[in-house]
Amino acid sequence: MTTTRRTALVVCPGRGTYNRPELGSIIANIGANHTAAKHALAQIDQTRAALKLPTVTELDQAPHYKSTLHQHATNAAALIYAGGYLDYLAINQEQFDIVALTGNSMGWYTTMACAGCWDIATTTRLVTSMAELTAAGAGAQFIYPLVDSEWRPHPGYEAAVAEQLARHEGELYLSIHYGGYAVLAGTTEACQAAVAALPRVDDRFPMILPGHAAFHTAMMTNAADQAQQLWPAHLFHPPSIPLIDGRGHIWTPQAVNTAALQQYTLDHQVTQTYHFTRAIQVAVKEFAPDHIILLGPGAGLGGAVAQALIAMNWQGLDSKTTFAERQQAELPYILSMGIPQQRSLVAS
Template sequence: MKKTALVVCPGRGTYNKPELGSISANIAASSPKIREYLQQVLDQIDAERAALGLATVTELDQAKLFKTSLHQKAEHAAALIYAAGYLDFLSIDREQYDVVAITGNSMGWYTAMACAEAWSVPTTARLVTSMAQLTAGGAGAQFIYPIVDSEWRPDPAREAQVNAQLQAHQGELFRSINYGGYAVLAGTEAACSAAMKALPLADERFPMLLPGHAAFHTHLMGEAATKAQETWPTAVFREPQTPLIDGRGHQWLTPTVDMRALHQYTLGHQVTETYDFSKAIQVGVKEFAPDRIILLGPGSGLGGAVAQALIAMNWQDLDSKAEFSKRQAAEVPYVLSMGLAEQRALVTTAQS
């Protein structure tokens, strides 16, 4: 009997040095019946990149060395993250899993849209590149700070410290992403700098500035949102074929999607307002009660944030990091990360 699954797509910054070569390696390791298909999809993405005069995903992924200046340049990172995630989605064994809903974190919304077939492959390849260029050129900065304790339980004191900084820098500092046990804040460079100096050191490395990130999911992205809506009309959007959960926790249920509203959210609200990843996960498990949560690559960084969002709502009596680790030790964990080889093997079609 098939298991139901909520699929989660990662956001910006998840293709790093350890992921170099992972896209081509995952295709090569796929079962023969889908390997050719995955390569055909990658070829389509590469063709769109080449037409834009940009390095292809294959060229970037198969580079001999990982270079931050190259691989984490906005328009390159976005393409790598989208391609890795989308190809992972296509690799899920549909004889084992019935995907009942899809969500993502921040830029992962674009990958989620692709997975739900709301855009064609060529459109998505061009759109993720375009959005990366538009938003990366924006003003401001973004940093991350924990709001949970060592057992991933909500920490009221840390939450209060974050809120105090938001209050102290009203109109210049904003809640960018609710990311499980972390608050991602963004705003003007001056406000971010002041807030980072004011917040006490946590876990020996926070507050942490996110290099190359602008004030994503704030009104400082207003110009980017306007240009995006002028560049990408509603006509390029298609009816999603799988339910989507957005960064407000709103469900886009097929086949009754208002395409204009989806366009306005994706290129408007999603760009300029807080992205509540935690709420998206919480709505996903409450409304769809999936047997498993499948995290797409690249990387495997989503697991902690997903667990923290579940702990915050005491999902199925999950109340701590220790308890989550205990449950993940099961033969088939509840949360399956395709960025981890042993868990990927439980999601994809067996090699033959």
């Protein structure tokens, strides 16, 4: 690995990234001598215990993966946040200069934590609170591709999604622009009807996301209103590193209004479409990082990030094949900490 310090954009994953294969990974990834990560995990566990909830250590070290336990909203939120935050602490910052942070959906909270907008205890409580509030909302969420097998735009899939959004206007919404995928959400009835109507793709899609409500839609307005009462602006601090949010807006440390940051985080981010694709595209255009580092848990972000880059022909990326070839480099452009070989290139 080169000894030259290289710039990096760090990306935090969202819901649904701690699955059966990730069981045990959070503890396993903490190095024997990584004092900061051990201390952070102890604080997260202490806060969870005070809330009378299973600790991250207990969940991660459970003998078996149980969907009812690990995918329960408050537990999943803690695992996703803890996994991502501890991975962030593990990045070798003598090798990588982190120039910006972004994330997908719930990953925005991890992004805020990594940038120091909240302390560990506050973040742990907030992600638990937001999981409770949003999970209590009605509706469902599902995912559908907008690209072909080479990750290029597929007009037929795009038209099919547009047709369903028009047919169920006011009940079905575009929840997340997720690289080459559309994540849709809305009432259970509208989601079921759209899933039944959309053409099947690869025997997988459209795919209902278990345990997900109508996130990033107007159906979350009540959750957003409650969140703003529970988490006032004085608890927010300016980030230490530039952040790119779900609109593609850049929050520069020296110019952050914490009241605006609180309103975005607990209102717009909760009730409006999350444009992860735009966040990635703005980040690479504005900061031109040498690498993109994807935090765990899991390694599911890679495809969506690559698809966002292909859509703008970033550095000549124009297909899945081109991306795969580029990733064969000794030090790949995208480095996923959920992939052991790539993690070894990133972690201290």
